[in-house]
Amino acid sequence: xxxxxxxxxxxxxxxxxxxxxxxxxxxxxxxxxxxxxxxxxxxxxxxxxxxxxxxxxxxxxxxxxxxxxxxxxxxxxxxxxxxxxxxxxxxxxxxxxxxxxxxxxxxxxxxxxxxxxxxxxxxxxxxxxxxxxxxxxxxxxxxxxxxxxxxxxxxxxxxxxxxxxxxxxxxxxxxxxxxxxxxxxxxxxxxxxxxxxxxxxxxxxxxxxxxxxxxxxxxxxxxxxxxxxxxxxxxxxxxxxxxxxxxxxxxxxxxxxxxxxxxxxxxxxxxxxxxxxxxxxxxxxxxxxxxxxxxxxxxxxxxxxxxxxxxxxxxxxxxxxxxxxxxxxxxxxxxxxxxxxxxxxxxxxxxxxxxxxxxxx
Amino acid sequence: xxxxxxxxxxxxxxxxxxxxxxxxxxxxxxxxxxxxxxxxxxxxxxxxxxxx
Amino acid sequence: xxxxxxxxxxxxxxxxxxxxxxxxxxxxxxxxxxxxxxxxxxxxxxxxxxxxxxxxxxxxxxxxxxxxxxxxxxxxxxxxxxxxxxxxxxxxxxxxxxxxxxxxxxxxxxxxxxxxxxxxxxxxxxxxxxxxxxxxxxxxxxxxxxxxxxxxxxxxxxxxxxxxxxxxxxxxxxxxxxxxxxxxxxxxxxxxxxxxxxxxxxxxxxxxxxxxxxxxxxxxxxxxxxxxxxxxxxxxxxxxxxxxxxxxxxxxxxxxxxxxxxxxxxxxxxxxxxxxxxxxxxxxxxxxxxxxxxxxxxxxxxxxxxxxxxxxxxxxxxxxxxxxxxxxxxxxxxxxxxxxxxxxxxxxxxxxxxxxxxxxxxxxxxxxxxxxxxxxxxxxxxxxxxxxxxxxxxxxxxxxxxxxxxxxxxxxxxxxxxxxxxxxxxxxxxxxxxxxxxxxxxxx
Numbered sequence: 120x121x122x123x124x125x126x127x128x129x130x131x132x133x134x135x136x137x138x139x140x141x142x143x144x145x146x147x148x149x150x151x152x153x154x155x156x157x158x159x160x161x162x163x164x165x166x167x168x169x170x171x172x173x174x175x176x177x178x179x180x181x182x183x184x185x186x187x188x189x190x191x192x193x194x195x196x197x198x199x200x201x202x203x204x205x206x207x208x209x210x211x212x213x214x215x216x217x218x219x220x221x222x223x224x225x226x227x228x229x230x231x232x233x234x235x236x237x238x239x240x241x242x243x244x245x246x247x248x249x250x251x252x253x254x255x256x257x258x259x260x261x262x263x264x265x266x267x268x269x270x271x272x273x274x275x276x277x278x279x280x281x282x283x284x285x286x287x288x289x290x291x292x293x294x295x296x297x298x299x300x301x302x303x304x305x306x307x308x309x310x311x312x313x314x315x316x317x318x319x320x321x322x323x324x325x326x327x328x329x330x331x332x333x334x335x336x337x338x339x340x341x342x343x344x345x346x347x348x349x350x351x352x353x354x355x356x357x358x359x360x361x362x363x364x365x366x367x368x369x370x371x372x373x374x375x376x377x378x379x380x381x382x383x384x385x386x387x388x389x390x391x392x393x394x395x396x397x398x399x400x401x402x403x404x405x406x407x408x409x410x411x412x413x414x415x416x417x418x419x420x421x422x423x424x425x426x427x428x429x430x431x432x433x434x435x436x437x438x439x440x441x442x443x444x445x446x447x448x449x450x451x452x453x454x455x456x457x458x459x460x461x462x463x464x465x466x467x468x469x470x471x472x473x474x475x476x477x478x479x480x
Numbered sequence: 481x482x483x484x485x486x487x488x489x490x491x492x493x494x495x496x497x498x499x500x501x502x503x504x505x506x507x508x509x510x511x512x513x514x515x516x517x518x519x520x521x522x523x524x525x526x527x528x529x530x531x532x
Numbered sequence: 533x534x535x536x537x538x539x540x541x542x543x544x545x546x547x548x549x550x551x552x553x554x555x556x557x558x559x560x561x562x563x564x565x566x567x568x569x570x571x572x573x574x575x576x577x578x579x580x581x582x583x584x585x586x587x588x589x590x591x592x593x594x595x596x597x598x599x600x601x602x603x604x605x606x607x608x609x610x611x612x613x614x615x616x617x618x619x620x621x622x623x624x625x626x627x628x629x630x631x632x633x634x635x636x637x638x639x640x641x642x643x644x645x646x647x648x649x650x651x652x653x654x655x656x657x658x659x660x661x662x663x664x665x666x667x668x669x670x671x672x673x674x675x676x677x678x679x680x681x682x683x684x685x686x687x688x689x690x691x692x693x694x695x696x697x698x699x700x701x702x703x704x705x706x707x708x709x710x711x712x713x714x715x716x717x718x719x720x721x722x723x724x725x726x727x728x729x730x731x732x733x734x735x736x737x738x739x740x741x742x743x744x745x746x747x748x749x750x751x752x753x754x755x756x757x758x759x760x761x762x763x764x765x766x767x768x769x770x771x772x773x774x775x776x777x778x779x780x781x782x783x784x785x786x787x788x789x790x791x792x793x794x795x796x797x798x799x800x801x802x803x804x805x806x807x808x809x810x811x812x813x814x815x816x817x818x819x820x821x822x823x824x825x826x827x828x829x830x831x832x833x834x835x836x837x838x839x840x841x842x843x844x845x846x847x848x849x850x851x852x853x854x855x856x857x858x859x860x861x862x863x864x865x866x867x868x869x870x871x872x873x874x875x876x877x878x879x880x881x882x883x884x885x886x887x888x889x890x891x892x893x894x895x896x897x898x899x900x901x902x903x904x905x906x907x908x909x910x911x912x913x914x915x916x917x918x919x920x921x922x923x924x925x926x927x928x929x930x931x932x933x934x935x936x937x938x939x940x941x942x943x944x945x946x947x948x949x950x951x952x953x954x955x956x957x958x959x960x961x962x963x964x965x966x967x968x969x970x971x972x973x974x975x976x
Contacts, residue, residue: 172531176647179598180640183631189605190628197620197696204609205966211610216487219599223491226595229532230498273613414621414699421702422625429632437640443651454527459505484542484603488549491596495553498592503733507585507756511577514650515657529650 122419123409126195127397129426131390133191137184138255138293139300139382143375144178146301147171148221148248151241154305154316160234166313167241169450171225173308176444178225180437182218194422198272198412199397206266206274207258210281214251221247232458252297253290257281259389260289260335263343265399265406272398272407285338292335295328296382299362303374310449321366321374329359332381336388348391355384539611539965546603547939548932553597555931558672558719559726560590561665563767565658567760572658578756586730586760587661591646598639605631615946615964619681622688622699626677626706634671638664672722673715680711682947683938684789690956697947697957710789713782714938720774721891721934725927727771728894731764731901732920735911739920742912754910761905768898775891780838787839790948792853792873793941796880798835799825800849807844810834814881822850825877850874860955871960875943883937890930897923 147170155170157163174181193200204211220243228240264285267276302324305317336352344352361377393399398407413419514529564587571579605627608616616623644652645660652660681688687704688697699705734757741753787794799814801822811830833843848856857873865871897919904911942948946964949955 168531172528175532176643179643180636182602183635183639186602186605186635187628187631189609190624190631192624193609193616193620194624194628197616197624200609200620200624201613201616201966204606205611205613208610208966211606212483215603215606216483218602219487219491222599223494223595225532226591227494227498230592231501414624418621418625418699421699422628425629425632429636433632433636433640437636440640440644443644443648448528452527453531454529457530459501485545488545488600492549492552495592495596499589502585502588502592506737507581509581509752511580511584513580515652515654516650517653519650526650528647530647 121409122416122423123195123413124395125423126191126413126419127390127394127409129430130188130191130195131386132430133184133188134390135383135386137181137188138386139379140181140184141178142293142297142382143300143304144174144181145248145252146297146299147174147305148244148301149252149298150301150305150317150320151244151248153320154313156316164234164237164456165450165453167237168229168453168456169309169313169448170305171228171244172448172453173305175225177437177440179222180440182222191422191426195414195419196397196407196409196412197414199407202268202272202274202398202407202412203262206268206276207261207281209278210254210258214254217247217250219247229456230458232456232460236458249294253294256290256293257286259293260286260339262398263289263339263389263392265343265396265401268398268400268402268405268407270405272400272405272412285335285342288331288335288338292328292332292385295324295331296378296385299324299328299366300375300378300382303362303366303371303378306369307371307375308447310447313450314447318366318369318371322363325359325362325366325374325378328378328381329356329363332359332385336385339388339392344388344392345394348388351384351388351391355381355388358384536962536965540961542611543607544939546600546607548935550597550600550604551931551935552928553593553600554672555718555722555725555928556593556729557590557597558668558722559724559767559771560586560593560729561661561668562723563726563730563763564590565661565665566763568658568661572654578759581756582760589729589733594642611966612946612964613966615959618696618959618964619947620696622681622685622697622705623678625699625702626674626681630671630674634667634674637667638671641667669719672718673711676715676718677706677708677711679938680708680714681705683714683942684708684710684785685947685950685957688957709785710782713778713785716774717778717782720771720778721927721931723767723771724775724891724894725931727764727767728897728923728927729764731761731768731897732924734758734760734764735897735901735920736917738905738910739912739914739917742910743914750910758905758910761901765898765902765905768894769902772891772895772898783838784840787847789951790942791848791951792850792857793875793880794839795848795850795853796875796877796941797884797937798847799877799881800835800847801825801851803846803849803852804836805846807833807836807842808839808847810838822877850877861949861958865960865962871944873944875941880937880941883933883940886933887930887937890926890933893919893923893926894930 151167151170155163155167157166189200189204192203224240224243224247228237228244258281261281261283264283266274267280269275299321302317302321306314306321309317333356336355340348340352358377358381362374362381365371365374365377395409396406397409397412400406414422519526564583567579567583567586570576571583608623641660641663645657645664648657648660685697686708687699687701689700690696691698738753738757738761741749741757744750783794798808798810799822800808809827809830809832811827813828814830815826815828836845836847837843839845839847854873858871861871861873863870900916900919901911904913904916944960944962945958946961947957947959949958
């Protein structure tokens with residue numbers, strides 16, 4: 120295999136890792152206010168904390184797949200990196216802002232025990248999960264469809280051209296897939312009322328995902344696919360059917376496996392239909408391909424060694440993390456909130472003076 | 481750019497307040513050794529040592 | 533403002549903001565790891581208390597560091613796409629290595645450390661924080677490899693056919709002399725920052741508790757915070773010595789590799805055949821050019837000494853270098869405008885001095901805190917506590933100004949030409965920005 124093709128595959132693998140793993144993070148974040156309900160404030164907060172803690176130890180590690188995909192694209196296909204991220208400036212900006220507030224929200228929400236504080240961070244989590252869940256689909260669908268590049272491979276189409284029907288359906292596709300993926304993940308990782316609600320939602324979600332993602336996949340295949348990508352469409356459809364069946368029978372493990380397979384198949388379809396282009400242009404003469412976008416052979420050789428050695432190690436220790444935190448979470452096992460009050464409470468051992476920065480006698 | 485600056489500014493304020501708040505809270509008076517070897521029981525419903 | 537100005541401001545804001553959190557993360561991780569190690573070995577509660585206390589602060593800080601880091605990774609492509617095209621073959625490699633070798637480790641094992649207190653046995657759990665600490669430092673190495681290449685491109689040739697810089701040796705890129713001076717300087721500065729924060733906070737608490745005159749408060753000041761002060765001082769002393777030494781090495785290198793940056797750092801506007809002075813205070817006029825510079829206080833020969841270990845070595849001045857550059861690289865750009873090869877003089881001059889000046893506060897705190905806690909003493913000196921509070925901010929300012937100096941002093945280049953050979957590989961910052969309008973996007 121040519122090194123350029125190998126790197127195309129490696130980058131596809133990194134995006135697969137990202138979308139499968141952060142896919143359920145997004146789903147969980149989007150479902151936070153829906154699943155995390157309760158008859159009183161205390162119960163609601165407990166349920167919300169349960170929801171957040173299902174992804175607590177792993178979300179940060181999941182997000183690194185994105186950074187690695189970005190870095191690998193820069194190293195292996197600098198032209199692609201430059202055209203893609205400057206061309207999709209606005210959607211990417213929104214995604215980055217969403218990821219910023221969302222990441223900080225996970226870490227900061229529990230640091231202060233105050234309903235108003237938690238409410239703000241909950242909003243950050245919800246918005247920070249909905250936006251990227253849709254925008255990643257829009258971005259990838261545009262890649263499949265091809266965009267307006269000039270002879271220097273600069274994107275000249277403008278922002279609104281990115282919001283074409285095919286791309287918008289692509290956005291709905293990732294949204295439906297991640298909602299389903301997140302719901303079955305919650306079902307798999309929680310107990311009690313959260314689990315029941317998540318699985319109750321997973322049923323219609325999985326049907327929705329089957330319809331929306333199925334329609335988009337067939338459209339993508341017919342309009343932009345090649346022969347062998349029919350296999351990916353078939354696998355995706357079968358896996359989505361599997362999610363529906365498993366969700367209705369409340370087999371969470373299977374449902375999660377199937378929804379993960381569906382996302383993998385979708386990424387294979389996306390990258391398979393682009394190859395050998397990495398960024399197809401409406402005028403094919405201006406397309407970026409694995410050849411004209413790539414780094415030198417020397418750089419690819421170096422990076423191949425790095426990737427071949429390190430990627431399996433990453434998979435091993437991330438897999439181990441999931442093993443360490445394999446237990447389902449129950450609301451009763453959550454420790455009491457450890458956040459501080461916004462104002463300093465009177466601690467018996469502390470002196471009353473000097474509470475705002477300067478010690479006074 | 482404006483969007484970034486606004487978000488950065490808000491986060492800086494939040495960061496400062498949290499750092500300040502946790503600093504004046506000080507080190508905990510009591511600590512527990514939560515490690516598996518320090519526990520005698522193997523209670524399945526034992527609360528987690530940490531959760532968000 | 534045009535696209536170039538906007539792109540510059542956005543990059544500067546994001547980078548300076550990101551680097552508020554980075555040094556504390558780099559330095560505090562290992563300090564927390566040392567505290568936890570002390571707990572595992574001595575089994576004394578005080579070390580667990582300190583681990584939990586400073587661990588919290590570490591996490592609050594880490595969260596923002598991580599999310600702003602994502603922006604860093606993507607903004608090269610978003611606003612500097614011509615730059616990315618020109619350098620990607622070389623510059624992308626350390627970035628990808630950083631993600632694969634360092635980011636994955638720190639994010640994954642940080643999750644295990646935060647949530648794993650009751651899941652992993654003590655030694656394994658301790659290994660988690662060490663992995664986080666080591667990988668944050670490793671990530672500093674890779675990102676500095678990328679930055680050092682911009683300051684001093686090595687292991688690279690310019691390929692006229694593709695119109696870009698191409699890597700010829702990863703060994704040279706990772707063995708760049710600039711990197712091996714910048715990495716120790718950045719890491720020791722980070723340890724100095726974190727050591728200062730730990731010392732300042734622990735000092736403030738120690739003094740505060742000691743002043744209540746209650747037995748149990750005094751007990752806590754002695755048993756919990758005093759050891760933290762001592763540990764912090766130790767870190768500061770070791771790191772401080774490292775900062776000075778590595779900074780000196782870096783300075784000497786920079787006189788050779790980026791003479792214009794150092795001439796501007798000194799606002800050297802006249803030839804100095806018999807050695808250049810180091811000015812403590814200079815003022816310039818609003819034009820910010822050579823004509824307006826007036827020196828008020830200066831130490832004769834000191835700049836020459838810093839550069840070359842001789843008080844009389846001649847140092848090239850800004851106008852001399854400008855003439856040299858014009859001859860080498862042309863005096864007008866593609867549109868016929870004259871090119872000014874010197875950076876913003878006032879910014880370079882003052883950021884260099886503020887970097888050194890703000891760092892001095894840490895030194896003062898280290899000496900005072902060391903003296904006040906000698907031989908088992910617990911200090912209740914308000915002056916110590918106040919110095920601690922002031923010093924909380926100063927290392928952050930020093931770090932920021934250090935980077936502002938490094939980056940602003942490299943202007944107008946984004947990839948500075950290497951005077952010892954590779955001056956084919958060079959790129960003006962103005963040429964690196966994303967081209968929003970179609971056409972005319974040659975990378976040089």
